[in-house]
Amino acid sequence: MAEIPGSWKASEEHLAKANAVIEATKASGNLYRHGLGMIASENIVSPMVQKVVCSDLHGRYAEGLPGKRYYQGCDDFDTIESIGIDLAKKVFSAEFANIQSISGTVSNIAALKALAKPGDKITAVSTADGGHISHARMGAVGLRDLDLSTYPWDIDRMEPDVDGSCKLIREIKPKVCLIGQSVFLFPTPLKEIAAAAHEVGAQVMYDGAHVLGLIAGGQFQDPLREGADIMTGSSHKTFPGPQGGFLLSSTTDEKMQRQLNNAIFPGTCSSYHLHHVAGKVVALAEFEEYGESYARDIVQNARALGESLAAEGFDVLAEGRNYTASHQVLTRHGDVDSGAGATAAQLLEDAGIITNMNMLPGDTKALKPSGLRLGVQELTRVGMGKNEMAEVARLFAKVLIEHQDPDKIKLQVKQLKSSFQTIRYCFNDDNQSGYVL
Template sequence: MVNVKEKIVQNEVHDPSVLRTAREIIENCSSPRLIQNEILNAVERNELWRGKECLNLLAPEAPTSPTVRNLLASEVGTRAAEGHIGPTQRWFAGTTHIDEIEALCVELLKKVFKSNYADHRLVASMVGNLAVYSALTKPGDNIMTIPQPTGGHSSNRYDGPAGIRGLNIFDVPMDSKELTVDLEAFTKKAREIKPRLVALGASMTLFPFPLKEMSKIVEEWGGKIFFDGAHQLGLIGGGQFQDPLREGACIMTGSAGKTFSGPQSGIILWNDPEINKSVTDAIFPALAATHQVNRVAALAAAAAEFLAFGQEYMEQIVKNAQALGKALQEKGVTMLGSHKGFTKTHQVIADVRAFGNGLEIARKLGEANIITNKNLIPNDKPEDWDYPSGLRIGTTEVTRLGMKESEMEIVADFILNVLEDKKSTKTVRNEIIDFRKSYQKIHYCFD
């Protein structure tokens, strides 16, 4: 008979061996203070390895400036500020200066994205997506979202906020070669389904969507377009991608911690006053209460940096992604979208079937201090999630460290040396540690 403790262990979703190691560390420490030291040591090891010795090519990550990072540890982070901005709308007294911080953040976000409304209280962009579905749909409504093998993300599928809301989810037809919406197929399918909302959210995002055309189609029955710009938000603010709120989207969410290069959190933006109450009611009191004012201050500081440096920074990110895609293709790696210049964003996608699967390749590159992620590509099936055919490679972090097109040739060589076993992962790792010594400073900020 299985006892309760064994059953709990069996049902654990996390890696049992990693948790076992953590338990052993805790049990072998003679005091809570020594346990805390183990935590501090792990943080320091990560800062040295990931922060100073690796080529971080993850599309969802960007280093924050020293000012933004310092604000995340500021005293205001111990303060609670439940409610909307303004003394009569707060649950707590003593928020005079917090109101200043939050108002500056809201107005800065409006200025960066040229929007009428913005909200700063979302701890993650996925929470922003749930706010949109809560505000603009009701359970049982039909919606259309992008399926995952062609770039979509779980936040708009059955296993994310859209599914939690109880929506009927249909696929947006995608062109697997052009890597954008198949407009003809979409028009036919949308007119049959008449979705209340069409969500354009893609974690594998290389090219703009035909937003204007899609918006005109869904207007026929009063449908709306929701743009999930988790990855593209900084590119949009920097004028390097399409402008969803002016091309037909009624609302846009995004991550502050990806191309925008702020603290990990969510941003939500819209122009239409008609949806203002439903959206803000979904945010508070439904999904956000005390919302980490230190993070809000850091987000405001990142927005101020973006006003000064965003266009230049985002332009270089795209140039670097295009240069890296081109270099990898010329060296024998099959890159998606090569006939269209590889990308219009911060990422490129490699088809690595000639070298293994995406999981194997990402792990092998990781041993050489090259950090990427496995990724589904259009030829894959949803069940290939653990062992997909693709690799996603981003240029946000290396760009903020000062790298430009010439360095992308070097980065491509590092990758090829691992993929083709020209050098051992240990040799490449040592070369990268040495290479990174010249790229330690954070650029595109006031510090």
């Protein structure tokens, strides 16, 4: 038996498991503290967000909406959620906001529940072209038993082929036109697609999971003013909050607003992780203050990274469109279905650079893709700029082109990262480091 501070005793074996979790958590924190986090769907949260996420709220319930609860003890949380709904409407310029969803996927399931019935038709971007699994039969679209058709894709422009997509919509007359991708380099030509959708009575659902922070910061596109009826998204990718989701709409129709709220509770959530909701609200307040410059710096950095990687000799996609207009950059490392993306991602991880392999146009095997998808939102958040993007591209070249020893490069990565430990674009706090161990 092991002595634990206080009067508790525990078996060594059981305690060892909990300690293993603590140690692995610290190690994971250190990986990102000393390395370069470049996964396009990730971010780090501010010290004030950390504070509320690690609060007593994590164990509480508040089913319903502010002022209409099924539990006692919710008055303080009502204050938090009310501030959050108002802020979300303002930050995303929306008429309706529900901030309860526990993820982008849950937001999508809820939106599809509100907008369509089983058997209805839906159009979306295929997963091969960068659509998310929740847009596919294997995900939320299948869960709702919707009849899916995918848009034709313009490989050069890396966006839905506008004429072909409008033709498809006019032909099949779907109930929902779903727009947005996980591989999201450029704004979607939404006005044209939304016009075709509305002509046939379809609702336009825009999945902004990846680009929500860029949209809110005015640096990507403005879906709710370009024809989207509903916008869903994650609260933790380019929008720098804790993990969770948003459900937003331009509708002023109270019946539809009720349907959207009901699709979250009781539709898809019971408890909805109050500590994360509080974290989202703090992140919204910080975003109101700093979001525009954060979003602008992200897009500038992504473009700079694309240019620097191309200058180092990498095959960066969409050269003809200056590589990107979002937080993402795509690189090709070998032939279609060669698995070269997986090899590159592993070598980079060995050097302390965390990325993910990704299918590129032409790839058919998700575990043997030819490319990498890179995101700069986390590096931007700790203060990196264009010069550092050039340094990052140099490190990539050392590992993947010059085949230098990843262990040696890891030291250079650590050296570079040591000057970028302070989280920016957020309110000051006594512990300003973004890396919690």
